[in-house]
Amino acid sequence: MSSTRDIDSLIDMMARLPGLGPRSARRAVLHLIAKREMKLMPLADMMQTVAATARECARCGNIGTLEICDICTAPKRANGMLCVVESVSDLWAMERSSSYKGRYHVLGGTLSALDQIGPEQLRIPAMIRRIEEEGIEEVILALAATIDGQTTAHYIADQIEGRVRLTSLAQGVPIGGELDYLDDGTISAALSARKDI
Amino acid sequence: MSSTRDIDSLIDMMARLPGLGPRSARRAVLHLIAKREMKLMPLADMMQTVAATARECARCGNIGTLEICDICTAPKRANGMLCVVESVSDLWAMERSSSYKGRYHVLGGTLSALDQIGPEQLRIPAMIRRIEEEGIEEVILALAATIDGQTTAHYIADQIEGRVRLTSLAQGVPIGGELDYLDDGTISAALSARKDI
Incomplete structure (x- = not known):
């Protein structure tokens, strides 16, 4: 058994989260270990708390x-x-x-x-x-x-x-959006829903 | 007290990790809550384990x-x-x-x-x-x-x-690197350390 098995497992679990990959997972885990008292332990505790208390709203699903x-x-x-x-x-x-x-x-x-x-x-x-x-x-x-x-x-x-x-919801050009960066479908939708000014 | 305080705190803690931001933290936390048994609880447990066992090598610092x-x-x-x-x-x-x-x-x-x-x-x-x-x-x-x-x-x-x-370590062109994308310093270093072939 490798002595870094748990650390490797933690990196692996973090790397599977959406938006992370192996590199950002390694950085995050090293950062957490370096700040064990301030970051790693509170984060682990808060995960336990959320795991115990989070639930879907019975009415809306939030x-x-x-x-x-x-x-x-x-x-x-x-x-x-x-x-x-x-x-x-x-x-x-x-x-x-x-x-x-x-x-x-x-x-x-x-x-x-x-x-x-x-x-x-x-x-x-x-x-x-x-x-x-x-x-x-x-x-x-x-x-x-x-x-x-x-x-x-x-x-x-x-x-x-x-x-x-x-x-x-209305479809059209996002606020601050530049036409050159928009896809054709959005431009067509914005054109056909054009408004008088 | 908001009923989502703990979830908001967890998102906030995740968002402060290097490589993550508010958006990826929200995605990660929702993903973890949706897979509570399979992902959130094992991750929290592994963080506790690593917090308790990780240490710097007394010789090299690994x-x-x-x-x-x-x-x-x-x-x-x-x-x-x-x-x-x-x-x-x-x-x-x-x-x-x-x-x-x-x-x-x-x-x-x-x-x-x-x-x-x-x-x-x-x-x-x-x-x-x-x-x-x-x-x-x-x-x-x-x-x-x-x-x-x-x-x-x-x-x-x-x-x-x-x-x-x-x-x-030698300095030079990375494997697979295209000259056009390299900074001037790297190209100078690679040129002055050029080798006979």
Whole structure:
């Protein structure tokens, strides 16, 4: 047994995280070992805490530590609006924009024939129940502009058409985006949705 | 108190690791929470283990779990050669190349007037003791080709000149490197160290 087996395992585990690779994992682990008291031990403790307490909100699917998350229970948020997102990270991205004050519903993925993900594998039935029970008036589909995302949007639209107002995020040129760096699809979408000024 | 305080703290701690930022920290933490049993708990446990067992080799400064590391005690490695590196990550990089079979000495940094790092803050006195005690015949300086690295190399050369053979890593064109992408200093160094073929 090598005497560095545990350190190698730690580097290996870190290297498998999304966004890291072997090089950044080695740097991170050496940094953590060098600052054992200040960094490594608090990080390990916080991981234990989060592992013990993190849970999905039973209503919307957001990650938090309560059965029903802060956003679902916030009294100041609009009850009639439901923003449907693919993932918790998308919900957090919407929240960072501070521009939406309704409720959310996290699908937990997109429909994908290839990966055998149907409506039952997502939170689509729960979403339909919520629309009825919570008296939702508008559903905002904030799904990715990918094939799977748009397939999911079409499926949801079919299911709830006529029952509520159904909208989706506008497509166009990002703020600060330069045309030269945009893909053709975005430019076409921005052109066909052009506005009078 | 926000119900997501612990999760936010964990993201914040991860975001401060070298090589990560807020976005990759969020992705990593959501990934870990989604795979709590398979990823988050083993990672937290392994961090605890490493925090409890990792230590610097008392001889060379490498990170491992033994008082004297595997490289220092390996019977098959050459005793007369000492490769001096700045950091443990540099030692590991040398080892990955599988081209060196002597011993190492990790300085733990480079001399830096700006950061008030002198010879006593590094393992330079320990290195000089080792050269005498271990009968080192060749010291290979594998220090970065930066100003601080080269200052350190000159200082060490002054200290041990005449006592041992002193070498440094060759400078030149990296394997697979294209001239067009190399900086001028590297091209000059490669030109002045050109070899007959």
